[in-house]
Amino acid sequence: MSENFIFNNITKKFPLILAIDTSCDETSAAVTLGRAVLSNVVASQTNIHQPYGGVYPTLAKQAHQEKIQPVINLAMKRAGIDFAQLDAIAVTLGPGLAPALEIGIDQAKRLAQEWQKPLIAVNHVEAHLLSVLLKRKSNNLSIKNLLIKRKGLSEIVINYSKSSSSLFPVLGLVFSGGHSQFVQINNFGNYKILGETIDDAVGEALDKVGRMLGLGYPAAPVIEKLAQQGNSNKFKFPLPMTTVDDFNLSYSGLKTAAHRLIKQLELEKKLSSQTILDVSASFQQAVFRHLIYKLEKLLKNQEQRGVSSFTQAWLGGGVAANISLRQDLRKSLKSHHIKLRTPFEKRLCGDNAAMIALTAGYKINYAEKNQLQTEFKNLDRKPNWQI
Numbered sequence: 289m290s291e292n293f294i295f296n297n298i299t300k301k302f303p304l305i306l307a308i309d310t311s312c313d314e315t316s317a318a319v320t321l322g323r324a325v326l327s328n329v330v331a332s333q334t335n336i337h338q339p340y341g342g343v344y345p346t347l348a349k350q351a352h353q354e355k356i357q358p359v360i361n362l363a364m365k366r367a368g369i370d371f372a373q374l375d376a377i378a379v380t381l382g383p384g385l386a387p388a389l390e391i392g393i394d395q396a397k398r399l400a401q402e403w404q405k406p407l408i409a410v411n412h413v414e415a416h417l418l419s420v421l422l423k424r425k426s427n428n429l430s431i432k433n434l435l436i437k438r439k440g441l442s443e444i445v446i447n448y449s450k451s452s453s454s455l456f457p458v459l460g461l462v463f464s465g466g467h468s469q470f471v472q473i474n475n476f477g478n479y480k481i482l483g484e485t486i487d488d489a490v491g492e493a494l495d496k497v498g499r500m501l502g503l504g505y506p507a508a509p510v511i512e513k514l515a516q517q518g519n520s521n522k523f524k525f526p527l528p529m530t531t532v533d534d535f536n537l538s539y540s541g542l543k544t545a546a547h548r549l550i551k552q553l554e555l556e557k558k559l560s561s562q563t564i565l566d567v568s569a570s571f572q573q574a575v576f577r578h579l580i581y582k583l584e585k586l587l588k589n590q591e592q593r594g595v596s597s598f599t600q601a602w603l604g605g606g607v608a609a610n611i612s613l614r615q616d617l618r619k620s621l622k623s624h625h626i627k628l629r630t631p632f633e634k635r636l637c638g639d640n641a642a643m644i645a646l647t648a649g650y651k652i653n654y655a656e657k658n659q660l661q662t663e664f665k666n667l668d669r670k671p672n673w674q675i
């Protein structure tokens with residue numbers, strides 16, 4: 289059934305989509321109409337993983353299993369729609385934790401089968417890259433009336449055809465717990481990775497050093513708070529990869545330096561609450577300094593070669609919520625005449641299904657037919673799916 293599903297023009301522009309994401313440690317379901325978020329439910333598992341200092345796959349799977357149905361039902365209820373009204377169902381196929389992905393995919397297949405809806409497979413990193421394009425639901429939006437005849441929708445719901453194609457190429461910046469990439473977005477579905485981490489992701493490095501400081505899991509948001517009260521010049525960290533000509537990142541050296549520093553402070557009995565603030569501030573600054581250094585290098589290189597001058601940068605991923613990172617990026621990009629765009633609210637930076645629904649909407653509009661529809665039975669998780 290799903291391969292033969294044809295979207296008419298109006299549903300293409302304003303698709304009503306239910307999306308599911310269970311790629312890591314959040315169980316999420318969301319409904320979008322056009323690019324507007326009607327509901328976005330995120331059930332976090334951080335309490336469960338806290339004692340382990342990281343995500344424990346078996347427990348993640350179990351928690352997804354317990355939460356998935358109530359989360360979907362709540363997303364549908366908040367959106368004020370029923371399953372029969374949906375144009376499509378979307379689900380994250382990867383990248384992510386295989387046992388976790390499986391739960392969302394099974395649910396999506398089951399619902400698509402039951403309600404005879406097309407099922408759209410979405411890449412989680414692509415969704416982070418496009419998350420700036422989500423729109424807040426207008427208060428004037430009465431879903432019931434609008435769905436009867438999707439007329440006049442363009443005034444209150446931003447449609448897909450009115451979107452950002454003329455801006456391409458756009459510089460995509462994705463920094464999360466699993467990914468850190470500089471991406472050239474040539475068009476929807478057409479991406480070129482310009483640089484990426486060769487070891488830890490930015491969020492992962494912050495989480496690991498935060499764990500060494502006893503800040504729990506995930507530690508990166510705690511580091512952000514502590515850093516505001518600490519002295520970022522108190523401890524010196526190296527600037528990695530300065531002799532390497534590419535635009536890749538590496539956090540293993542900084543992590544080792546932080547480990548050594550913390551051990552030394554412990555040994556000297558100097559790991560006071562003030563020192564923890566100062567280590568947080570100094571380490572966070574070092575992490576972002578490396579990222580900005582490589583970004584500058586990339587932009588200068590592009591300018592020298594006269595290739596693709598970006599006018600916009602789209603920022604996504606859990607670390608994108610960090611205010612210092614946003615400030616550093618904004619400053620650096622401004623000097624290259626590039627405008628930084630961030631998602632309309634912070635919770636859209638972290639894992640959420642609204643960005644999965646949005647990306648599915650772009651696929652309905654822009655993907656080649658054979659890329660869009662997937663035979664249910666063959667749909668399987670892709671834990672290492674590259675954009």
Ligand code: KG4
Nearest residue numbers: 464465466491506508605606607610638639
């Ligand atoms: O995108 P995301 O929710 O999940 C992945 O796809 O990985 O990103 C999670 C990462 C974690 O490492 C988390 O500690 C980090 O984003 N994070 C932050 C902040 N909030 C979450 N990092 C820095 N500052 C924050 N405020």
Ligand code: ZN
Nearest residue numbers: 464606638639
């Ligand atoms: Zn993510």
